[in-house]
Amino acid sequence: MPPDQQPAAENWVNHGERTPRAARRASSVVLLRDGTRGVETYLGYRRGHSPLGTIAFPGGSEGNDDDANVAWFGPTPGQWADKLGILDHREARARIVCAARELFEETGVLLAGGDELSVLEDCSSNEWMELRQAVAEEDISFSELLNGRGLGLRTDLLRPLARWVSPDFAHRRFDTWYFAAAMPVRQQARLLEGKGTWSAWKSAADVLEDRGTTALGDEVDHQETVGLTLSQATVPAVEVILEKIATTRGTIAYLAHRRELKTFHPQLVSAGGQFVLEVSVSTASEGGICWRSR
Template sequence: MPRPASSVVLVRDSPQGMETYLGYRSGDSPLGTVAFPGGSIEAADDEDLNWFGPSAAKWASMLGLTDHRQARAHVVAAVRELFEETGILLAGPDESSLVEHPAGEEWMAAREAVAAQDKGFGEVLARRGLGLRSDLLKPLSNWLSPDFAHRRFDTRYFAAAQPVNQQPSLLASKGTWASWVCARQLLAGRETSSLGDLVGQEDTRGLTLSQLANPAVEIILEKLAAARGTVAYLAHKRGVVKYHPELVLVDGTPMLEVVANFAAEDGAVQRSR
């Protein structure tokens, strides 16, 4: 069975176009070798914590889920993983405020403790009088790993703007490479090894975007490149779309074909390839 997971597309504007934050993931991660911050849901993501923004029931509706607890766990996992991997914390003391400058040794220690599961994310927030700002996340899409994959994720992708007075940084114990990249420029060089060479790891040098990233990352990058800016991108209303890459033969060559399932208003499912 695929493991439920969450991933966050962190975005900001630049003179060259919209930028997003990508990082290197060692090993054979279902999210890709170069991917957005994210990971699988953990048992602690179901624990109580202070919460601001849309309710779990509202999130279940937005994500096309019937299980409110599962929807809530996806949101918590998204915010937690973003905090662990980048230090960006979508939390504040109330529903209209956001913590500023969550950096320095104390915050890094908190990130390390959460990543090692030595402390719960809710505990870290509670000790600082903070609540999770679920309203700062926007749902994007749902990606199911191919059936033939050895490790499979059922991943919910979310988007969030880079908060003012917060800067991403690598996790001290695990971080290898991460950077802001311009979606438009990255796609312009997608057939070259520019990204793989920039990451500079043994398993990335000389590889193209398609060889480093899974189809979800590429399609999201395409949408970012076409967007008119962060505000427009985050404000855009999206229906529930579930993508499922399938293995097909094209002139005898195995290739991945992305199948999209759109939830219609009458509850029926429409498929697009």
């Protein structure tokens, strides 16, 4: 468990369980590409003990404008609602828009085009960086950006992975839908100027090979990461997803895999005198294992 969560866990146990704090709706996108060391994914540093992890995939909580109408290519909000098990079509639309917006703000990757077959080719200019900053600072809305340039979301480029709800004891809690997307060929991923301090494409296999060391935390080189193992610097969702990516044959295979969509809710347990987060996996494809993060 991340060290910053230990006090909250101890307080939860010592003073008796109580009503968990409300979990904010959030979305996160696992950006993928093929590399020489297997499938790579884009990770970044998140300050402030984010419920998505200190080292995490791009993402964040829903904004007030995420349920606004935008041009839409691919599965409709109603179809996404059915797929995600959400009754409210507007909520389903907000989940998808949130995912695309957060990905654009944090990486500059924009899953949008002028029609159902096109994807914007280049978002790396200074003009686009200024637009990213304007959206991030809410000077303009994401819907205004898309509508003003005649762009529609390519929702068919997203694949749902799973829903993760933060542990009950956490002071900040997210109800997060994770999606996956392939890196568009002619776009580049880079930090938002003045906002981020570290990001990198990392081989999932390499990250997991060093998971018991502090290599990644030391590379990020922040007070919140130095000297920490992978499990201590992130949340179970990130580590579990990395495990799945590391075993896939390639980006296309990972995106094409038909998976049962499940909700995961890590539970606080005591093991060997320590608090750990336990995630039970019960589907046949997962082998009925129990994944445990210390």
